[in-house]
Amino acid sequence: MGQDTTARRDAPDRLPSSVLRLLAPERRRAVMRALMEEPNATHRIEDIVNAIEETYGDIGEESSNCTYLRSSLHHTHLPKLDDAEVVEYDPDDGTVQYRGDPHIEQWVDQIDRIDED
Structure with a gap:
């Protein structure tokens, strides 16, 4: 899962506490799991929503509502991952590219x- 390092960039140094807050x-x-399945692909936000719904089902009280999930990804989760330089998120065209980070x-x-456990 996510072991192809050919397209990876140098990952920034990360403190464990910052990684734990991020994750x-x-x-x-x-x-992250959805992106790690195809680390070199450019993903559409809709594909990530579908992957989360299909693979993980009900994550949280309102995740079965795709509109709510899409909105939370767009407004919260993808911008935070982008700020942390884990992904490149383009909110205008709704695409996400995983930057590759073995520590994450x-x-x-x-x-x-x-x-x-």
Whole structure:
């Protein structure tokens, strides 16, 4: 999952506390999982919404509402991931490209393992 490093850029140095804050919301981790499945692709926001709904089902009280999910991705989660230089999000055309960050991927995987216990 996300192991192709050919298109990766140098990941910024990240403190564990900043990574944990970034990945704390389950919805944001679901976005990362969807992006990590096809790390070199340019994703449309609609494709991310569909991947989250299909794969993870009900994430939070209102995630079954695709409009609410799309809005939360557009206004909150994707801008935060973009600010952290994890993704390149273009809100005008609704596309997202994962920048590739092995440290973020390790944290997502670790949080998944903890959640499974």
